[in-house]
Amino acid sequence: MIPGSFEYHTPSSISDAVALLQQYGEEAKILSGGHSLVPMMKLRIAEPEHIVDINGIAGLDYIKEEGGVLKIGALVRESDLEHSDLIASKFPIIADAAKLIADPLVRNRATVAGNLAHGDPANDHPAVMLALGAEVVLTGGSGERVVPISEFFVDLLETALKPDEILTEVRIPMPPANSGGAYFKIERRVGDFAIIAVAAQVTLDASGNCASAGIGLTNSGPTPIKVTAAEAYLAGKALDDATLSEAGNLAEAASDPTSDTRAPAEYKKAMVKQMTIRALRRAAERAKGGN
């Protein structure tokens, strides 16, 4: 439980941080909330030689709506999401997820950006962002680029981030009227990573049918999974029990979990279906103005 030795850097601007990343390349790791990185260092699974702590960079802790887009800065903590009126009113799906992540102590430090950048399919935000069709802003030596979240997760603990890039902002389109979302997580114990979880976001049309849907799966494969088949299937349909059940089947088919200490794969797959049904149902209720 004692990490190897490392050099510790505290840049005060994004450009200084990027310069450090350029200088040390693969040997350097960004530290934001530290609640994924530090445990790995204590177990010596990760032994970075340089730690670039970005917590001293001012102005990265904003949650704001700008031009129809929700913008979340790199140093926004989970607890900030929990206490944001904007999130509570427009993004119940994010509020659901945030309060299911770890415990209040962890949430006071852990960042949304770090949760995505870690590239862990067990983390809760990736599925949520997939359901919401988010984008991430990556800032590096050659400037800024904007990557759709569906192209961000490459493999287990691997993302589109280059060694000199920082995830500086998450962008989420503001949901149109008659939208709702929900996050359903099966966990062994409160604060644990998901056995599996499902994020669902729907927008209803004037007749109450599904205009569009976004579905993301947590811990159901080597990367977070966007269930495009179910999303396509739901478009234009009334969200009755049979339709929800079929969407559940499609989500189950898209999942690829493995058996581990949390549960056998067969249980996880069955739960992907169950939670997809329940998350879609709650999302639709919320789209109609329910809670």
Next chain:
Amino acid sequence: MTEITSESLGGIGQWVKRKEDPRFVHGKGKFVEDIYLPGMVYGVFVRSPYAHAKINGINTEAALKVPGVITVVTAEVLKGLKLDWMPTLAGDTQAVLAGDKARFQSQEVAFVVAKTQYAAADGAAVVEVDYEELPVVMDPEAAKAPGAPVIRDDKEGKKDNHIFNWKSGDAEATDKAFAEAEVTISQHTHYQRVHPAPMETCGCVADYSKITGQMDLYITSQAPHAHRTVFAMISPFQEHKTRFISPDLGGGFGNKVPIYPGYVLAAGVSFLTGLPCKWIETRSENIQSTGFARDYHTTTELAATKDGKITALRVNTQADHGAFDAQASPTKWPAGLFNICTGSYDIGAASINLDAYYTNKAPGGVAYRCSFRVTEASYIIERAVDALAQKLNMDPVELRLKNFIQPDQFPYKSCTGWEYDSGNYQAAMQVALDKIGYPELRKEQAEKRARGELMGIGVSSFTEIVGAGPRKDFDILGLSMNDGASIVVHPTGTVTARLGVKSQGQGHETTFPQIIAEELGIPQENIKLEEGDTDTAPYGLGTYGSRSTPMAGASTAMAARKIRAKAQKIAASMMEVSEEDVEWKNYKFQVKGVPEKSKTMAEVAFAAYTAAPEGMEMGLEATVYYDAPNLTFPFGTYICVIDIDNQTGEFKVRRFVAVDDCGTIINPMIVEGQIHGGLTEGFAIATMQEIRFDEQGNILNGSFMDYLLPTAVETPVWELDKTVTPSPHHPIGAKGVGESPNVGSVPAFVNAFVDALSHLGVTHIDMPVTPWKIWQILKEKGIAE
């Protein structure tokens, strides 16, 4: 003068707030980790990544080059000091460091000593060990299979993995009862391997002076005296120059009873270097290598008449003890008090047959919040009684009532040889039934079943056996399991008391002064209790097996009574009457029939030091070592209600009623706290905990990431109640309570789960009962998708 009452004194039965809490909530407790001595060095273990592997060599060169590293101790080095193996409390031997081979994953292989903990960890990371993997043995079935690898080939002539066989009861009478039985059931259960997981891990600081030869050992020990004596018996250190200090302990639960290699190594390093040496486990080291609990594979059979009178019990157990037999049980009781497994029932015949095996797992088998295998015993009988009820299609409550030992049968001699001191099982059961509204719940369950909803009601009526024990039967490596109390009343009427037991969070500093307050009429806030320092504490075998109140509680009351007897003489002399004319009334001495003529204990104490009667020694103190005439037998009934989601297997404990009878209650608040803690542990064992291994012997959940402890969120709301049946042989009628809730709750949970699914033909689910296990059943039965 204002009246003195039990309430004003904070005597027996009073809700006195815990005296230890202010220092803990202020972060001012002093634990072993808080000990920092000048020049102290740190030891960190290199541990085996393999469950079973030959060690061909250890290269320490790179480690020795790490700045700050002082030395690397290996088995080779220890061999020179004859310290490479040590005895266990169970009379076996255990490798201090693996020399010939590693026998479980995480076994201690080398000890890197450095100036800082960081340097020691860096050094440990670069020690190179040349391992040659060997086939592993992961459970008793594999251990006894023909041709199984012999784990303990260090023992001369050892050709198999069998440790011992233990029998109890009357096999012939039992077989006869089974042959004649109208109904029988047979049930296989695995009480899984769990870990006590105290918040504070194990550790020590050894401080040896080369000049005086004095060894001070600050140690996480539940039994400092016993540990010191054993230490003196096996090492060159003499007992009088060895001081074991067990400071504040952050929980023990049986995990801090065994002797660990880290203690021996820290002491050895300090002896060799003359520098203080600290060793503190990490969380994962604690879970992976120190005393586990349970791991009993058992087949339980009951014979009964058609109308539900149980006639015999037959038990066959295979016990998994790990690589070294380091379980903590009294020496004459290799399977602890497991033969209490007839439980609360009047059963004519019983036969218990138990075989213990070595496996490639960490050693242990500690009494985790349990009086030596009583949890295992209570689990099998309470599960079996439910299985019988199911077979007979009888309500489990009715079956229990039919078979309870009756109140007029106490003292009751069980067919396995125990004499139950007292009990009234029906009474506790009735309180529980009334509190939870049992008939209404059964009605609700029937309605829910008709609608396809799942709800279970689990009952457990356990009997404990605690307070080991009478020295004719109980010793550890020959040391009698008796405990001392030493009380000094100071001239100004305040008290210092010292005990041979050792609190780990049970609140001794509050409870024991309450006994003294009651006996001596001195307010509890004027009484200080000290434990844990072998230089000052009277001898005693320590705290585990719920023995502090049965043993040290008795010696405390008796020492106080000795003081009172002397004080009475002094009081008589002060009031110039004969001793016979003085009585102890309303917590003071008064002249019979002349209530206005009286002396308080404080007044007498002053006289004891200033004006003791001619011919009497001055002072007011006493020391008593208590040998119990019998054990005590707390009991209770627990009832649990569980609702289950029929598609996901997720569940919620809707209600849990616990009715305990621990005899006289000294501090009701502390008793409630103990019950809350034990129930929460029982909930964790029943629903989330098991140390799991893969086929290669790798631990799959060796940290709190995956070895789960419940939080306040999922922990049920506990509804407590009580009956009070004092122990007839204990000086204050107390019985001990710490372990009852763990012992009694585990079967209540499992019985509730099985009950919820019993109409589907389910008769048992092995622990931990998780949502996915329930879902698998629901899927198989065509209920879940």
